[in-house]
Amino acid sequence: MHISEGVLSAPVLITGAMVAAVGVGVGIRKLDYDRIPQVAVLSSAFFVASLVHVPIGFSSVHLILNGLLGLLLGWMAFPAILIALFLQAVLFQFGGITTLGVNTVVMALPAVVCSLVFRSGVMKGEGKKSMIFSFLCGALAVFLAGVLVATALMSTGKAFFPAAKLIVVAHIPVMAIEGIITMLCVRFLKKVKPEVLEVSHGC
Amino acid sequence: MAARSVRKGEKGAEGSCVTRSRVLEIVGLMLLLLLCSSGPAFAHKVYVYAWSEGNTVFTESYFSGGVKVRNGLIQVFDASGKKLLEGHTNSKGEYSFQIPEKRDLKIVVNASMGHRGEFVLKREDLGETAASEGKKEPAVSVQKTASKAPEKVDMAQLKRMVEQALDSRLRPIAHSIARLQEKKGPGLTEVVGGIGYIFGIMGLLLYFRSRKK
Numbered sequence: 284m285h286i287s288e289g290v291l292s293a294p295v296l297i298t299g300a301m302v303a304a305v306g307v308g309v310g311i312r313k314l315d316y317d318r319i320p321q322v323a324v325l326s327s328a329f330f331v332a333s334l335v336h337v338p339i340g341f342s343s344v345h346l347i348l349n350g351l352l353g354l355l356l357g358w359m360a361f362p363a364i365l366i367a368l369f370l371q372a373v374l375f376q377f378g379g380i381t382t383l384g385v386n387t388v389v390m391a392l393p394a395v396v397c398s399l400v401f402r403s404g405v406m407k408g409e410g411k412k413s414m415i416f417s418f419l420c421g422a423l424a425v426f427l428a429g430v431l432v433a434t435a436l437m438s439t440g441k442a443f444f445p446a447a448k449l450i451v452v453a454h455i456p457v458m459a460i461e462g463i464i465t466m467l468c469v470r471f472l473k474k475v476k477p478e479v480l481e482v483s484h485g486c
Numbered sequence: 487m488a489a490r491s492v493r494k495g496e497k498g499a500e501g502s503c504v505t506r507s508r509v510l511e512i513v514g515l516m517l518l519l520l521l522c523s524s525g526p527a528f529a530h531k532v533y534v535y536a537w538s539e540g541n542t543v544f545t546e547s548y549f550s551g552g553v554k555v556r557n558g559l560i561q562v563f564d565a566s567g568k569k570l571l572e573g574h575t576n577s578k579g580e581y582s583f584q585i586p587e588k589r590d591l592k593i594v595v596n597a598s599m600g601h602r603g604e605f606v607l608k609r610e611d612l613g614e615t616a617a618s619e620g621k622k623e624p625a626v627s628v629q630k631t632a633s634k635a636p637e638k639v640d641m642a643q644l645k646r647m648v649e650q651a652l653d654s655r656l657r658p659i660a661h662s663i664a665r666l667q668e669k670k671g672p673g674l675t676e677v678v679g680g681i682g683y684i685f686g687i688m689g690l691l692l693y694f695r696s697r698k699k
Contacts, residue, residue: 286600287532316695323688327681334677370683374676376531436600449598 288379295438300384310361326363350424353394360394393427421465422458532603534595544582547595554579559596
């Protein structure tokens with residue numbers, strides 16, 4: 284879901300950068316000392332996830348893990364994703380420096396939205412219910428990211444619906460995989476380190 | 487049988503043992519998932535590569551890892567940004583076109599979902615188009631051989647001919663060398679380096695915040 288340099292027009296890039304700045308600001312506000320290692324670990328998970336490639340005939344998609352980041356970090360997903368994207372742009376030439384803001388918003392905003400929507404369901408739900416909510420959180424975050432990419436591409440003169448359809452269809456396998464990964468991670472954390480999930484992201 | 491019953495007994499006796507095996511199971515599953523999905527192809531950038539043969543420019547577009555860009559939009563610009571032509575890649579990610587003008591060509595591929603790659607084909611690399619140089623030379627050489635001293639002319643002509651022959655012979659080799667130099671995707675160094683950076687940033691943050699407290 285990295286938009287390359289030279290695709291988007293300046294107003295879109297600037298808007299993206301501004302929204303990203305706000306998100307990162309909020310995220311850093313909420314970042315307390317004890318959570319820093321967790322943010323770093325998830326930031327590196329996000330950084331590496333883009334290398335896990337999911338083959339789908341006509342194009343190339345990869346894992347994103349933004350749903351998981353949102354669920355575990357809330358607003359702090361913004362700085363985590365920004366740093367990971369910056370390093371991906373510099374080291375892998377994925378995306379680009381000018382599109383850093385837009386790409387951050389594309390992936391971090393759905394993360395925050397999904398965490399707000401599903402968090403209480405995941406925390407309070409018992410057993411299966413919690414699993415279903417975490418699956419939805421992982422899958423929906425990817426879906427929303429696809430919709431945001433399509434929105435950003437509208438500025439290049441592409442019609443919204445065909446672009447959105449293409450991106451979303453291409454990411455169906457990713458949604459399924461991410462849903463499962465998020466589910467497994469939540470199940471794992473609930474057993475091993477439940478306090479990670481219980482700390483409110485609104486602290 | 488005996489071993490199984492022993493294990494069963496252990497499970498019953500210790501609850502923690504159950505969770506541990508579950509944990510192992512989950513970690514194993516995730517590893518498997520990662521291995522399955524990574525495969526030979528690796529991530530997420532579009533490359534376009536172009537070379538010329540005679541009058542035609544051939545291009546090849548692929549995602550890092552080698553998945554070909556199918557039906558991607560290829561646009562060819564000149565140095566000033568004027569669009570010269572456009573077309574779509576075939577199922578092998580290839581697209582070829584006649585050289586429109588003999589100058590630097592910027593070839594841009596737009597794959598779906600905001601992926602974009604570009605490649606600049608230098609004027610020098612366009613080779614001798616049959617129209618411009620190829621035809622001129624024989625005419626000149628005929629005149630020369632007719633009028634001037636044969637030995638000297640032969641040298642000049644020979645030099646050109648050798649150069650041309652070498653050019654056409656070496657082009658495929660130059661092409662494959664260029665292909666080898668193309669970066670196909672991030673290596674282990676970049677991956678480990680990136681993770682290192684993130685943890686370095688974490689360390690810095692922890693350090694500064696801890697001094698404040």
